[in-house]
């Protein structure tokens with residue numbers, strides 16, 4: 007995936023953020039998950055009055071994709087912030103879900119607060135020595 011495509015994927019995360027349901031934190035997050043087949047699955051964070059049922063944008067995107075039969079992923083872009091976007095990285099729970107389905111050395115996570123300041127990391131960088139099925 008070229009740099010241009012990473013920017014495009016991040017723009018789709020920004021668009022997905024518009025659907026965020028976050029009346030409790032006011033922190034809106036969008037994610038765009040790219041499959042190896044070139045499909046994009048979007049997700050947003052969905053909060054709840056009981057707090058703990060809240061789902062992050064990243065997991066919403068993964069669960070949507072997996073529910074539609076997709077299991078082969080290339081990259082995810084994330085855009086989050088209250089009124090303004092900030093550099094928003096996936097939480098530990100989402101990193102663990104990524105580890106279930108993605109190759110840690112090749113799956114890329116794209117974060118940033120603007121098209122011009124995107125950071126691209128592998129899952130292995132964000133979740134080194136993760137716990138996996140074979141463990």
Ligand SMILES: O=c1ccn([C@H]2C[C@H](O)[C@@H](CO)O2)c(=O)[nH]1
Nearest residue numbers: 031033035051062063095096097
């Ligand atoms: O990477 C992140 C970090 C936080 N959130 C959500 C969870 C909650 O709704 C809000 C504040 O934590 O942001 C995400 O969706 N993804």
Ligand SMILES: [Zn+2]
Nearest residue numbers: 062096097100
């Ligand atoms: Zn999360």
